[in-house]
Amino acid sequence: MPESIPAENATTDRADEQHLREWLVGRVAEHLKMPVDDIEPDVPLSDYGLDSLYALSVAAEIEDHLGFAVDPTMMWDNPTINALLDALAEELADAA
Amino acid sequence: MTASLAPAALPARLHDLEARFGDPFAPDNPLGFVPILDADERGEMFAAGEQALHDYGLNAEFVPAELGGRLTRLDHLVEIMRSVYRRDPCLGLGYGASSFIAGVNIWTAANEEQRRAAAGLLLGNKRIAVAYHELAHGNDMAHTEFSALPSAEGLLLNGRKEVISNIGRAEAVVIFARTSARPGSRSHSQVLVDTSRIPAERVRHLPRYRTTGMRGVQLGGIEFRDCPLPADAILGAPGQGLETALRSFQVTRTTLVSMFTGVVDSGLRTTLRHARDRRLYGRAAAELPHVRSVITGAFSDLLTADCFATVATRALHLLPAETSIYAQAVKFFVSKVLMDAMTRLSSVLGAHFYIREGASGLFQKLLRDIQPAGFGHAARAACQVSLMPQLPLLARRSWLHDGSAPAELFRPGADLPPLDFGRLAISAGGRERLSTSLAGGLAAMPDDTSPAGTELRSYGEHFAEELVRLAEECTTLSPAELSVTASSHTYDLATRYVRVLVAAACFETWRHARADGDPFLGDPAWAAAALHRLRAPLGAPPPALPEHLEESLWHELSVRYDRSLAFGLMPRPLAGSG
Numbered sequence: 001m002p003e004s005i006p007a008e009n010a011t012t013d014r015a016d017e018q019h020l021r022e023w024l025v026g027r028v029a030e031h032l033k034m035p036v037d038d039i040e041p042d043v044p045l046s047d048y049g050l051d052s053l054y055a056l057s058v059a060a061e062i063e064d065h066l067g068f069a070v071d072p073t074m075m076w077d078n079p080t081i082n083a084l085l086d087a088l089a090e091e092l093a094d095a096a
Numbered sequence: 097m098t099a100s101l102a103p104a105a106l107p108a109r110l111h112d113l114e115a116r117f118g119d120p121f122a123p124d125n126p127l128g129f130v131p132i133l134d135a136d137e138r139g140e141m142f143a144a145g146e147q148a149l150h151d152y153g154l155n156a157e158f159v160p161a162e163l164g165g166r167l168t169r170l171d172h173l174v175e176i177m178r179s180v181y182r183r184d185p186c187l188g189l190g191y192g193a194s195s196f197i198a199g200v201n202i203w204t205a206a207n208e209e210q211r212r213a214a215a216g217l218l219l220g221n222k223r224i225a226v227a228y229h230e231l232a233h234g235n236d237m238a239h240t241e242f243s244a245l246p247s248a249e250g251l252l253l254n255g256r257k258e259v260i261s262n263i264g265r266a267e268a269v270v271i272f273a274r275t276s277a278r279p280g281s282r283s284h285s286q287v288l289v290d291t292s293r294i295p296a297e298r299v300r301h302l303p304r305y306r307t308t309g310m311r312g313v314q315l316g317g318i319e320f321r322d323c324p325l326p327a328d329a330i331l332g333a334p335g336q337g338l339e340t341a342l343r344s345f346q347v348t349r350t351t352l353v354s355m356f357t358g359v360v361d362s363g364l365r366t367t368l369r370h371a372r373d374r375r376l377y378g379r380a381a382a383e384l385p386h387v388r389s390v391i392t393g394a395f396s397d398l399l400t401a402d403c404f405a406t407v408a409t410r411a412l413h414l415l416p417a418e419t420s421i422y423a424q425a426v427k428f429f430v431s432k433v434l435m436d437a438m439t440r441l442s443s444v445l446g447a448h449f450y451i452r453e454g455a456s457g458l459f460q461k462l463l464r465d466i467q468p469a470g471f472g473h474a475a476r477a478a479c480q481v482s483l484m485p486q487l488p489l490l491a492r493r494s495w496l497h498d499g500s501a502p503a504e505l506f507r508p509g510a511d512l513p514p515l516d517f518g519r520l521a522i523s524a525g526g527r528e529r530l531s532t533s534l535a536g537g538l539a540a541m542p543d544d545t546s547p548a549g550t551e552l553r554s555y556g557e558h559f560a561e562e563l564v565r566l567a568e569e570c571t572t573l574s575p576a577e578l579s580v581t582a583s584s585h586t587y588d589l590a591t592r593y594v595r596v597l598v599a600a601a602c603f604e605t606w607r608h609a610r611a612d613g614d615p616f617l618g619d620p621a622w623a624a625a626a627l628h629r630l631r632a633p634l635g636a637p638p639p640a641l642p643e644h645l646e647e648s649l650w651h652e653l654s655v656r657y658d659r660s661l662a663f664g665l666m667p668r669p670l671a672g673s674g
Contacts, residue, residue, distance in 0.1 A: 027575075030574070030575050030576070031576065033576045044279055044280055046279045046280045046281070051238055051579075052238055052281035052338055053481075053482060053485060054485055054579055055281070056485065056522070056523045057485040057486065057488075057489060057575065057578065059523075060489045060523075060525055063525070064492070072521075072522055072523040072525065073281075073339065073522065076280065076281035076282055076338075077282065079280045079281075
């Protein structure tokens with residue numbers, strides 16, 4: 001969790017975080033043609049078949065969704081849903 | 097009439113190389129087509145040719161100037177190599193293509209010490225092989241099994257690499273290996289192995305693979321068993337392998353296939369020679385309308401392929417953020433156009449294309465030698481698969497916006513900024529400006545009411561509209577339709593997009609050539625012919641050219657043949673001229 005956000009925004013941020021998590025899992029599930037519930041947040045997405053080039057198009061969708069540039073290799077360096085969300089939270093905090 | 101380019105634009109060393117090769121048709125030339133055919137018959141590299149390239153110092157063309165070589169511009173490198181491919185494609189590929197590919201990997205990823213060592217090797221006329229390929233995995237790099245895993249003494253090499261050019265005679269080899277057991281995209285690296293330092297009991301060379309064409313190229317394999325390697329053999333940081341591959345392939349996929357235009361140049365020359373000499377039904381074959389039609393069609397296709405490849409090569413200097421797209425498109429398009437042109441030319445030669453000696457004996461070798469353009473180093477289908485996931489993004493971010501590439505992209509021979517391997521990006525993020533340059537060019541198109549000018553405008557508008565149609569179709573593609581298991585229809589979308597890129601490249605090259613006053617490239621005929629043939633429905637053969645376009649191109653081709661000038665975008669003087 002980013003530490004710089006004041007306490008009164010904490011509830012909104014958790015809701016935002018949940019939104020982002022749901023959105024992200026949904027997009028990955030769409031790419032993989034898998035049920036949303038089958039995607040475990042700590043399993044490397046390559047295990048589910050999200051290969052390196054395919055991951056780049058997910059990264060681009062994240063860019064469009066969040067409105068700032070996302071390094072295409074972010075998915076490679078953060079290969080699970082949880083790791084990816086942590087990395088994005090850092091980016092969001094920097095952008096704020 | 098053609099005008100040669102200003103002397104400053106022509107690398108003097110191209111003249112030097114051509115002069116060393118001499119007239120290819122001269123029967124007593126030790127570097128002519130007769131001994132070259134002979135070496136092909138024996139399935140051997142053309143030894144006299146290799147010596148000539150040693151004397152010329154061809155490897156220096158692969159080494160950046162800042163490391164003591166001559167590599168400053170990729171378009172110049174391509175032109176030098178086309179000279180070699182025109183003479184003997186097997187010599188071009190077999191002498192040093194592997195060293196070039198290995199070099200690009202090294203210039204992209206290695207540290208200073210590794211770069212200097214590699215430069216030293218190449219400048220000393222030694223070879224570096226490059227080993228990505230495993231029989232079980234083809235272009236599917238992520239599933240590489242060959243491993244270089246951490247061990248007590250550094251790394252331990254295990255596995256096989258097969259169908260590797262020059263592995264049997266290279267002093268070093270760049271190997272793509274798994275360097276971590278974890279799945280994912282950070283588990284591979286390139287390692288640079290000095291072949292003289294490998295303990296003999298840990299390695300064995302696999303038998304040579306014989307091929308139908310490029311018969312002299314020495315394809316071998318290598319197998320390692322628990323072979324120790326110092327950890328500093330890794331190029332750059334561990335885990336950068338996929339990234340380095342994606343970057344360096346942009347350079348090599350674009351330039352290597354571009355070199356193959358030299359093969360069609362020689363094929364066209366041989367065919368035209370035959371058609372002029374051969375008398376049938378009371379006239380030279382070259383006077384038969386159908387023969388002219390096929391030959392000018394091939395010339396048109398060569399110009400189109402050269403134009404697109406040249407634009408993409410210049411993009412490596414000018415627009416490195418976008419070349420991950422263009423490189424795939426060039427490899428996909430140029431390879432097929434060149435191969436198909438050769439196949440059609442063979443029909444002009446008739447039975448003579450099947451004979452292995454005599455005046456036209458070279459042709460059958462060229463027809464066999466050109467096939468690796470379609471699968472060597474990368475398969476065409478792999479290029480489509482790389483483009484497909486990007487289609488919706490391209491549609492959203494590029495195709496419906498006004499964007500024009502810088503004019504320098506479309507001025508072959510004009511100056512280029514230095515090549516910066518560090519600026520090559522693993523993904524273009526759906527951003528490219530070539531396709532939309534067409535609409536911009538149409539809006540700026542000078543009035544030209546000639547038949548060719550009118551046709552060019554009309555065809556240009558067709559492709560600009562095609563881009564809008566593609567945008568509508570591609571924005572609604574589901575992500576599941578973007579992987580290797582997509583339907584044929586989606587593969588076709590990628591093909592249609594590539595054609596728009598080619599149309600844009602040809603149109604804009606014409607428009608800027610016209611502004612620069614180039615008498616041939618600035619005349620709309622060649623560009624109208626290019627776009628006319630691009631409009632063929634997918635899978636259908638390109639339509640014959642309308643008579644006025646055919647006449648224009650036949651005239652140009654004949655002049656160039658008589659003056660021994662090259663048949664591509666730029667009419668370079670060849671050995672045997674003057």
